[in-house]
Amino acid sequence: MYAVHKEIRPQVAPQDAPQVASPDQATALPSQRSQDAPLAEPAQKRAAALELMKQLEARAATRSEARRALIDRCGRLTARARLSALLDAEHPYLPLYNMASYLVDGPDPLRALPGASLLGGIGFVAGVRCVVAVDDAGINAGVMTAKTAEKLAGLIRVAHRQGLPFVHLMDSVGPDLHKVDGTQWDALGTALAELARKGPPVVSVLHGSAIGAVSLFAGLSDHVIAVRKEALVMLAGAAQVRAVTGEVARDAALGGAELHSEVTGLVDQLADDDGEAIQQARAYLASRWSQESAPTTAEPPLAVASVAPEELAVQIADAGAVDPYKPGYGVGCQCMLARIGGHAVAILAAGDAMDPDALRKCCAFLDHAEQAGLPVLFLLNSNGFALGRQAERGGIVRLAAQLMARVVALRTPRIALRLGAAHGAAGFVLGGLSGALAGGVGGMDFMFSWPGSEAAVLPPQEAGRTLEQVALRSAQRRNLALDEKRLGAQRADLEAHLTHQAAALVRSGQGGDMGVIDPRDSRNVLRICLDTCAAAGKRRVNV
Template sequence: MSEFQTKVSPDSETFARNRKDMLALVERMRALEARAAAKSEERRPVFDKRGQLSPRERVSALLDPGLPFLELYNMASYLVDDPDPDTSIPGASIILGIGYVEGVRAMVFADDAGINAGAMTQKSVDKALGAIAIAERQKLPFIHLVESAGADLMRYTVELWAHGGGMFAGLARLSAAGIPVITVLHGASTAGGAYQPGLSDYVIGVRGNGMAMLAGAALVQAATGEAAQDADLGGAEMHAATTGLVEYLAANDAHGIEIAREVVSGLGWKACGPALPVCAEPLLPPDQIAGVVPVDYRTPCDMREVAARIADGSDLREFKPDFGPATLCLQARIMGQPVGLIGNNGPLDPDGAAKATHFLQAMDQAGTPVVFLNNTTGYMVGTASERAGMIKHGAKMIQAVTNLRVPKITLYTGASFGAGNYGMCGYAFGADFLFTWPNAMTGVMGGAQAALTMEQVARRTAERKGVEADEARLAAQRAKITAHFDRQSDAFYTSGRVLDMGMIDPRDTRAVLGFCLHTCQEARARQLNPNSFGVARI
C-alpha cells in the first residue's frame, strides 16, 4: 500500500466553507438529540417520587464506564409523528445502542418512559425490530430495560399492531439461536408489552414499581367487573412468588441493574474475538473530513480524501485505478482490520460497475469486509451507456452486493440515488450496519432531476397537442416537484423514517467503522448453543 497524497488544503476558503456548513448540520443533529434528552428529563419529578432512576441513568449504570457505546437509530421518528421540525422529538421513545456490560458486547434497549410514558409508535416498532435483527446477526445478548405504556393508542394504526408481532417473534428467535434475552422490569409492561418479559430468558423485577400484566385494574373492572389492584394483577413481587415470571427480585432500579450485570457476567461470554492489534492512526486527521466533503452533493469531491482520513496510516491500494475511474475500489486497514472500500467520484458507468463486481467477488473470496462510501447520482444513462451494457453490468454489481458473504457496512456520505443506491448496498441490501451523515441525500433521484423530467413530459405533451406550453404553470410545477423530492431525500427526513441505523458526525466515521468491524469480527468468531424453541417458562 502507499500513503495517499492529499490535494486538500485545510487553509483554503473551500475547506473552511465546507467545514462550516457540515458542522452546522452536525450541530442540528446534536440539538435534536438534546431535545429528546431534555423532554425525558421533564419527567424526573415522577421518577424521583417513585424512587427510580431516569431511563438514561439506567443505561449509564448498566454500561461499563469508559468503554464505547454506539447509539443506533438516534433520529427515529423525527418528522413522523410530529411533522413540525421545531417541535418533533427524535428517538421514538427508546434509548438504543451497542455497548459493553461486564466486558461483554451487548445490545442495550431502554424504554424512555420520560417521553409519553414510553408509549410506542410505528417507528418505535421499526427501531425495535432493527435492534433485534442486529442482535441476531451480530450474536449480541439483548438487554431490555422496561417501562412502557405499550402502544400509543392515540397514534394507533393496524400496521403498528401487525408489525409489533415481529418483536415477539424476534425475541423468540434470539432465545432459540442461543442469544440470551435479559429484561429488567423497572415499571409497567402491559398488554402486548407484557409478553416481552414473558419471552425473555431472565427477568429481574423491581419491587414496588415493576409490573407485567395483560390488563390493568381499570380495564379488568370494565371488562369483567372484577375489582383488583395492579400489584395483585402483575406486580413484580407477585410474579416472583406466584407465576415464576420473575427470576430475581430487586430492591430498586440500581439493584436491578446490578443483578442484570451479574447475569451477563455469569453467561461466560467474554470477548471471543482476537485482541485488537496496534494500528497506526491516519496521517490525515479524521477531523478534517468535515472540511473535505461539501454538503451539496452536486459539488465534486474525491472520495479518496475521505478514505485516507479513516484508513490506518492513510495507506490505500487502489484496484484498477484507470478502468472505470469514477468508481473507486480501494484496499486499506481500519483499526487493524483489512477492508475493501468502494466509493464514487461520479455516476456508476458500465466499466465502473464491472470493476466493482470483480472487486466485490475478490473481497468475498478473501473474507474481507466491504465498506461502501455512497456518493453517486446513480447508474449512467444515455445512448453510449446503454450500448455499453449498463443494464447487465449494473445488474451484475447488484447481484454481487446482494450475495456478499462478508460483513457489509454502508455510509451515506453525499448522494445515493436510484439504482445506484442499490448497487452501493443501500437500505434493502442487508448491510450489517448502515449510517448516514447529516448532509446525505437519498431517493429515486434529485429534486431538480425529477422536476426537469416532468417538465420535459409536459412540454412534449403540449407539442403533440399543438399548443404552447404554459411557462408560469411549468415554473410552479418545477418548484413544487423539486421541493417534494428534496424534502424526502434529506438525511434528517429519511433517518427519521428508520431508513438507516442512525446519523453520525462525519468526524466520528473511523471510530464508528472500527467499532462495527470488530463487532462483526467477534460475531463470526462466537459459537452459539441453539435449541428448538428458546428458553421456555413452564
C-alpha cells in the same frame, strides 16, 4: 463510556492513536467527475445539519430529564441514568437509530423529537459486548409509536446477526393505539421470537410497566429481573380487565413483580430498586458470557474536508495506507483494500456516475472480497448510474442487476456510509436507499449517514427537469400551448418535496439508516462496527 458521535469527546494524546491521514496526504486516485457529479457539499450546509442534529438530541434529552428531581425523590433512575449505570464507563458505546421518528409523529420541526422514546445501541456490560435498549418513560410515559416498534425490531436484528446478548430495560405503558398498527408489531414479534429461538441470551429488566403486547418481551426472555412494587407485567391492566370481563382486580394482583416471582415463575430475580436490578443484570452477563477486549479511548476526530469517497477512504485507513484495485479502469467507482483499526477491509468508493466499466470492476472486486473473506465498506456520494445511449448499449441494465445480486449475496459483513448524495439506482443497489429499520436491501450489517447528505430515487433538480421534459413533450404531441407558469410552480413544488424527503435527518427519522453520525467520528464508528462484525463468528450462542 464514550459515545462516538456526541459533542463532547475525550482528549487523546497523539501518540496513543494510530496515524490518520490528513486531506493533503490523501493518495490521489483517478477520477472522471463531471460538473454534474456531487462534489463536496458546501461545508456550511453540513455544519448546519450537524448543529441541528445536536440540538435535536439535546431537546430529546432535556424532555426526558425534565422530571428528574421528582424521579430522584422517588428513589428511581431516569432512562439515561439507567443506561449509564448499565454500561461499562471505560468502553465505547455506539448509539443506533438516534434520529428515528424525527418528523414522523408530527410535522412541526420545533416540536419534533428524535429517538422514538427509546435509547439503544451497542456497548459493553460487565465486559460483554451487547445490544442494549432502554425505554424512555420520561417522554410521553414511554408510549411506543410506530417507529419505536421498528427501532426495537432493528436493534433485535443487530443482536441476532452479530450474535450479541440483548438487554432491555423496560418501562413502557405500551403502544399508542392511534399511531401503531399491526404491521410494526408483526415485524417486532417475529424478530424477537427469532432471537429468542436461535440467538444469544435476552435479558429483560422490568423497571415499570410492561402491559399488553410489550409483556411478551419478558415472556420470551432468558432471564427476567423485576423491581419490587414497581414492575408490572400483564396482558391487560385492571381497567381493561374490568371493561372486558367485569372482574375487579388491582394491577399488582394481575401482574406485580412479587406475583411473577412467587406464582408464575416469570421473574427470575427481584430487586429493591433500579440500581440493584441493573447490577443483577450485569452480574448475570458476567457469569454466563465470555468477555471481549475493547479499546478504552477514542481516537482524535478526523479533519474531514471533503465528501469525496476516495479521499475519505485514505483518511479512515490505518496510517492512510490503501491498495487501489484497477485504479485506471472504470474510474467512476474506486475500489481499494485497506485496514481500519487493524481489520482488513474492502472499500468500494462510489463517487461519480457509474458507467458499465465501473460496474464490471465493482462486480469483480466484490467477488475478490468475498473469496478473501473481507468485510465490504460502501462509501457513497454518487448521483447514480450513467445514463444515455452509450451506457444502455454497454449493457448497464444487466450489469446493475448483477451488481445488486452480488451485494445481496455477499456472505461477509457489509457496512454503508452515506457521505453526500446517494441518488438513483446506484444508491439503492449499494445500500444508500435501503431502509435500515425494515432490514435493508442486501441486509447491511450497519448503515449510517452524514448530516447534510441526501438520498432519493432522483436528485431533486433532475426530477424537476424531467417533469418539464414530460410536460413539454406531452404538450407538443397534443398540439397544446404550455402553461409555463403552472409548470414552474409544479416543478418548484416537486423539487421542494424531494429535497425535504431526501435530507439525511428526515430519511433517518423514517428509518432510512441506522443513525446520523458526526463526519469527524467516522473512523471511530467504523472501528466499532468492524470490531463487532469480526467477533460475531467467535461468539457462542444458546448458552
